[in-house]
Amino acid sequence: MRTVAVTGASGSMGKETVKYILSSDKGFFLRMLLLNTPLDRRFARKIKRRYGDRTEIFFGDIRCYDDCLKLTKNADYVLHIAALIPPKADHDEERTRQTNFDGTVNMVNAVIENGKVGTEAKFIHISTVATYGNRDEKHPWGRVGDPLLTSMYDVYGTSKTRGERYVLESPLQNWVILRQSGILYDNMLMNNIKDGLMFHTCWNVPIEWATAKDSGILMRNILEKDVENQTKNFWKRVFNIGDGEKARTTGYETFDDGFKLIGGSVKSFFKPEWNATRNFHCMWYLDSDELEEMFHFRTQGCSDFWSWFQSRHKIYGIARILPPALIKTLAIKPLLRNNNSPKYWQKHGQTGRVFACYGKSMDGVKTWDGLFCERADYEEIKGSGEKYRLDHGYDETKPTSELDIADMKQAAAFRGGQCLTESMTKGDLHSKLQWQCHNGHTFFSSPYTILKAGHWCPECCLPDREWNFDSLAKKIPFYAQIWYDSHDVDENYVYTIENGVPSHREFHD
Numbered sequence: 203m204r205t206v207a208v209t210g211a212s213g214s215m216g217k218e219t220v221k222y223i224l225s226s227d228k229g230f231f232l233r234m235l236l237l238n239t240p241l242d243r244r245f246a247r248k249i250k251r252r253y254g255d256r257t258e259i260f261f262g263d264i265r266c267y268d269d270c271l272k273l274t275k276n277a278d279y280v281l282h283i284a285a286l287i288p289p290k291a292d293h294d295e296e297r298t299r300q301t302n303f304d305g306t307v308n309m310v311n312a313v314i315e316n317g318k319v320g321t322e323a324k325f326i327h328i329s330t331v332a333t334y335g336n337r338d339e340k341h342p343w344g345r346v347g348d349p350l351l352t353s354m355y356d357v358y359g360t361s362k363t364r365g366e367r368y369v370l371e372s373p374l375q376n377w378v379i380l381r382q383s384g385i386l387y388d389n390m391l392m393n394n395i396k397d398g399l400m401f402h403t404c405w406n407v408p409i410e411w412a413t414a415k416d417s418g419i420l421m422r423n424i425l426e427k428d429v430e431n432q433t434k435n436f437w438k439r440v441f442n443i444g445d446g447e448k449a450r451t452t453g454y455e456t457f458d459d460g461f462k463l464i465g466g467s468v469k470s471f472f473k474p475e476w477n478a479t480r481n482f483h484c485m486w487y488l489d490s491d492e493l494e495e496m497f498h499f500r501t502q503g504c505s506d507f508w509s510w511f512q513s514r515h516k517i518y519g520i521a522r523i524l525p526p527a528l529i530k531t532l533a534i535k536p537l538l539r540n541n542n543s544p545k546y547w548q549k550h551g552q553t554g555r556v557f558a559c560y561g562k563s564m565d566g567v568k569t570w571d572g573l574f575c576e577r578a579d580y581e582e583i584k585g586s587g588e589k590y591r592l593d594h595g596y597d598e599t600k601p602t603s604e605l606d607i608a609d610m611k612q613a614a615a616f617r618g619g620q621c622l623t624e625s626m627t628k629g630d631l632h633s634k635l636q637w638q639c640h641n642g643h644t645f646f647s648s649p650y651t652i653l654k655a656g657h658w659c660p661e662c663c664l665p666d667r668e669w670n671f672d673s674l675a676k677k678i679p680f681y682a683q684i685w686y687d688s689h690d691v692d693e694n695y696v697y698t699i700e701n702g703v704p705s706h707r708e709f710h711d
C-alpha cells in the first residue's frame with residue numbers, strides 16, 4: 203500500500219482529492235495534516251467514519267516543521283495543496299507569507315530530511331494562476347513560461363510564487379508544480395458574498411476555470427498512472443491546470459451565470475465602476491490540454507458546473523421571488539463598505555490600491571460598453587490562442603534536448619541580463635547556471651526555472667513587500683511585452699505593503 207501525505211485536505215480542492223484518491227482501487231493510504239479548528243475536526247470525524255483505517259489524521263500546522271516531518275515520514279507521495287487563499291489571505295498578510303512560503307519550505311525540507319536521496323517522496327506542489335498577474339482582452343491567452351508579474355499588493359500571489367520557486371530550486375529529485383486556476387466549487391456563491399474580494403474581478407478578465415471535482419480526479423489519476431509507470435515527461439516540470447475550452451469565459455460571464463441562479467444578472471446587481479479594471483489574475487491556457495492528454499481528468503465545463511450547482515442548492519431559487527433591486531441593496535451594496543473593496547479604498551484615501559486597480563481614471567469605467575464578451579470578435583479570439591503567444595526569448599522550435607548555452611545567453615538578454623556561465627551540457631535544463639540581472643545581481647538557477655517557468659532575478663523579480671514592475675518593464679523586454687497592456691509607460695511607481703498598510707511612491711531612474 204502506498205502512503206500519500208496530503209496538506210489542505212479540507213479545502214475545496216483537497217476534499218475532492220481525498221474523495222477520489224480513496225475511490226481508487228490501487229490501494230492508497232492517506233495521511234492528512236489538518237488544523238485544530240472546529241471545522242477541520244468535524245471534517246476529520248466525517249473522514250474517519252467514511253474511510254476508517256485507510257486514513258490517518260493528525261492536527262497541526264505546516265508552519266511547524268515537526269508537523270511536516272511527521273506528515274511526510276515514509277510517504278511515497280506528498281500532495282502539497284494547503285495555502286491561505288483570498289479573501290482570508292487579503293486580511294492577514296503575515297500569516298499568508300508564513301503559510302504559503304514558510305509552510306512550503308518546511309514541507310520540502312521535511313521530505314528531504316525524511317528520504318534517502320533519490321528515494322524520497324514524490325512532491326506534487328499546487329501553485330496558482332495568480333503567479334502570472336493581470337491579463338485582459340489584449341493578451342487573454344497564456345502558458346507556462348510566461349512572465350510572472352503578480353498583481354500589486356497580492357501577498358497571496360507573491361507568497362505562492364516564492365513557494366514554487368523554492369520547490370523549483372530544491373534538491374528534490376521528483377517534483378512537479380501544478381498552477382491551479384480559479385476553482386469552481388460547492389460553496390463559492392456563499393463565500394463570495396461575504397467580502398469585497400468580488401470587486402477585484404475585472405469584467406474583461408479571461409478565466410479558464412477548473413472545477414474542484416476535476417481537480418480531485420486529476421490528483422487521483424496522476425497517482426494511478428505513476429504507480430503504473432506511465433508518467434513519462436511529467437516530473438520536474440510546471441503545468442497549468444484548467445478545464446479547457448468549455449471552461450473558458452470572462453469575469454463578467456461568470457458573475458452573470460452565478461446571478462442567473464437567483465433570477466438576476468450582473469447589470470441588475472452591479473454598477474460597472476464597482477469592479478477593478480486591472481491588477482487581477484487568470485487567463486485562458488494555451489497549454490492546459492497537455493495535462494488532459496496525460497491524465498484525462500476533465501468531466502465538467504462551466505455550464506455543467508452551474509447546472510450541478512443549481513440542482514444541489516435549490517434554496518437559491520427562493521431569491522428569484524425577490525426584486526433584483528432588493529438583492530442589490532441587501533446583498534451586494536453592503537460589500538462596497540468592506541475594507542477589501544475598491545470603493546472602500548477610494549473613500550479612505552488608499553490611493554496606491556486605487557491606482558493599482560483602476561489606473562489614471564481612479565474611478566473605474568462607468569459604462570457597460572466595451573465588454574470583452576460582447577465584442578463582435580470575441581468567439582474568434584477564443585478560437586485563435588496561438589496569435590497571442592508571448593515571446594520567451596529563445597528558439598522554442600528547438601527540441602529541449604538541443605538547447606545549449608547560446609540559447610541561455612539569448613534568453614538572458616531578453617530579460618535584460620546575462621548568462622555568466624560559459625558552457626553547459628546541451629539539453630540539461632536542471633543543473634544550475636549563473637545569471638546576472640540588469641541591476642548586477644548574480645544568482646544560480648536552473649535553465650528550467652528561467653526559460654521554462656518564467657522566473658528571473660530573485661532579488662528584483664520576486665516581490666514580497668514591494669512591487670517594482672513599472673521600473674522592471676523598462677529594462678526587461680520579456681516583461682514589457684505584457685506589462686503595457688494595462689499600464690502606461692509613464693507610470694513610475696513602486697508599490698509597497700507593510701503590516702497591512704499599502705502605499706506607493708514615485709521612482710526616478
Ligand SMILES: [Zn+2]
Pocket residue numbers: 639640641642643659660661662663
Ligand atoms: Zn536583480
